Each structure stands twice: as C-alpha cells, then as structure tokens.
Amino acid sequence: MRSYLMLTPALAVVVLLFGGGLVLAVVQSVGFLPVVGEPGFTLAAYRAIFTDPAFYRSLLLTTWIALASTALSTVLAVMGALALRPRFRTKRFFTFLFQLNLPIPHLVGAVGILFLFSQSGFLARLAYLAGFIQTPAQFPALVYDRYGLGIILEYVWKTTCFTGIILLANLQSLGDDYENAARTLGARRWQRLRYVT
Template identity: 50%
Template sequence: MGRRVKITLLLAPALLVVSVLFAGGLSAAVVQSLGYLPAIGRTEVSLDAYREVLGSRDFLDSLLLTVYVAGASTGISTVLAVLSALALRNSAGRLSAAIFQLPVTIPHLVAAVGIALVVSQTGLGARVAAALGLIGEPSEFPALLFDRHSIGIILTYVWKEVPFITLVALAALRGVAAELEEVAQTLGANRWQRFWYVVFPVIAPGVVAASLIVFAFTFGAFEVPYLLGQTYPTILPVMAYNEYRSIDLSSRPAAMAINVLIALITALFAAAYLRLGRGLGRG
C-alpha cells in the first residue's frame, strides 16, 4: 500500500500536467461541441453540431482525404522502412544509422518547409530538373504541393516516418530474428521462404505497432497539411482549425465536434494498438 502511494505521489506532477492540459482541453472541447457556450448566451445542450458536421458533404470529403493521406503515408512508410531495415541490418555503419536517425529529430514543421523548398515548382528540384534538360522550364515540374493527391504532405510524412518505423524494425531484426533465420536456413528454407515464413512474422508485431502510431499521428496532425495542402477539401484537423478561426462564434460547436471526432477515431486506433500489445505479451 505504501508503495502504491509512493508511486502515485511520484507520478503526480506528470499526471497533473496530463490531466489539466489533456483531459481539461478535451472536456472543454466536448462541452463546447454540445453547444454549451455561455459567453454568447448559449446554455442548452444538444447534438446539433454533430448532426450538422456528420451530415455535411465537406466533412465527408475531408474525412476521406484524411484517411487517404494517413493511409498512404503509413503504407508507403511501412514498406520503405521494412526494406531499409533489411538493407541496413548487416551494416554496423554509423553513417547510415546517423543518416537514418536524422529525420526523427527534425520537427514536422521544418520538414514541411524543407520538402516545399525541394519539390515546389520554383524549388530546387524543379531547377535541377530544368538544368539537366529533363523539363523545359521549372514551371513544367509536376505540381506536388497544394495538389489534389496531397503528394507534398505524403512526401513529408514518408521522409519523417520511415526512419521511425525502420528503427523499430531494425531492433527486431537484429535481435532474435537473425538467429531464427539461421535455424530456418539449416532447415532448408531459401531466402524468400526465410523472409516470408520467419523474419516477417517475427518483426510484424513491432512494425504494425509502429505504423499504427504513425497512422494515428498523421490522422490528427495539423501543421504539415496546413502548410502544404490544397484549399478544398482540407484534412480534418485543418478543417477544424478553419471552423475554429471563423469570426462567427456559432460555428465553434462544429469545430469542436470535428476535434472530438478526430480524437475518437484516433482513440480507436490507440485501442487497436493496445490490444495488439497485450496480444504480444501473451504470445
């Protein structure tokens, strides 16, 4: 009992910050999304904002775009990360590791600006391509920013998240997977069989967990789509931000409803992740 009290006390400062900033913010959002805004004289509680949001074409478009961006970023990052990890696992080289760890330390905002400088039609990539004669004018460079397919956003996320998933996959590969692969080899498994039947299943739980984190993050992240995304439809967090910034305070409940919905969807992914973690503990 004394031990538990001690642990609780030790955790108290962190718990306080989390509960005030996170739970406090979230409950404020929930309250406002239900239309309770005494500042503008609204005190009755209703689900009108949710009805309005969920019934609107804008929300549906945004939701689809968000799922597409988060899904594509996660999928591409995961495949590239697994391939990179397989390529890197035998190299003890510090350089490759350093190059790979670099993006992890760079803020998303800076990454977005960096990608924009390289891939915009007036950027480095366009000028290099023109100079090499691949395209006539820099402006002929394909539009990768503010475009319908959100290429710029996905590129930024891939650049940022590949190293993260790679590190997780590498840790698994360099651990027991290497020994299991040797066993499989002496039992007659060729390279492809070893990957498919042994290595992949062994690193999959870690990789899946890491990509779920990436999905949940890219689903709820705001700054990269805000900087590099098209004006319509926007990604859900950008949509929520635009509603929030509206001069008309009566659109505040809708903004908060979108936020709560983002939180709910992300929570679903977190639950899936936790379940996976528990499954691993048992296995």
C-alpha cells in the same frame, strides 16, 4: 498493488490533463458554454458538419494521406531496417544517415518539401536547366495538388526513419539464431523473412 499506487501521481496528471481536456471539448461541442452565455445543449454543430459535403471530401483526403503515408513509410522502414541489419564495414555511417532527420521538426520538413518539390522549387529548376522540361511550371505538381502528394512525401520522409530505427533495434535484439536455424532447415529467404523475422 503497491506498484500501482506508486503510479497514481503520474497517472492522475495524465488523466486530469488529457481526460479533462477531452471532456471539456465534448461538452463544448454540444453547445454547453456557460462562460459565454450558452447554457443549453444542442447538436447544431454536428448537424452542420455532417451535412456539409466539404467535410466528407476532407475526411476522404485525410484517410488517403494517412493510409498512403503509413503504408509507404512502413514498407521503406522495413526495407531500410533489413538492409542495415547485417554487419558491414560502413554500417555505422549508413545507420547515422538513416536516423539523421529524427530531430528535424515536421514544420521544417514541410518547408523543405515545398522548396524541393514545388513547381518553382529546386528540382523543377534543376529539371529545367538539364533540359528535361521547357519551363519549371511543367514540373509535376507534387505540392498544392488535390491528392496531397506533398503532405505524403513529408510524412514518409519523417516517419520512415523513426519507424526504421525502432524496427532495426528490434531486429538486432532478436539475433541471428532463429534465422540460421530456419536456413539450416531449408527455409528460403522469403520464408525466413515472413515466418521468422
């Protein structure tokens, strides 16, 4: 019980700042803003949102971006962590490369994706100079497209390494004993990955 009491000051700050902000946002969203002369409650803002077709398009795009970037980055992170798990001579170097983008903010990553993948970006000009396309405008629209591919690229680039480092630390903490036992008992590589790892 005493350990919970010791957490009270830190939890109070979190609950007051986060909980207070959340309650204030909900109260303001239903129209209660006495500071600016709106003392009554109304659901007009919610009605306006839920009757606007643009809201549902935005919700669908947001869901697509979240699911696609999460799935891609998770698959790539698992592959990267599994590739970096065994011991090899240049493991430190490749682990360093794997975590190189961790301190880079999302905004810098977004600008980098824009400079690399837009139709006037570096890769479009490189493809033009190599003769793969006649003009840089023929480069596939990966940024400013209706499917959010540029956003997905940035999220995958940023979160793959973060998730991969966490998975790698977890895999290394497990050790090789369980996998060696499964291998001895006749488990194939896929079975070891699925049931043991």
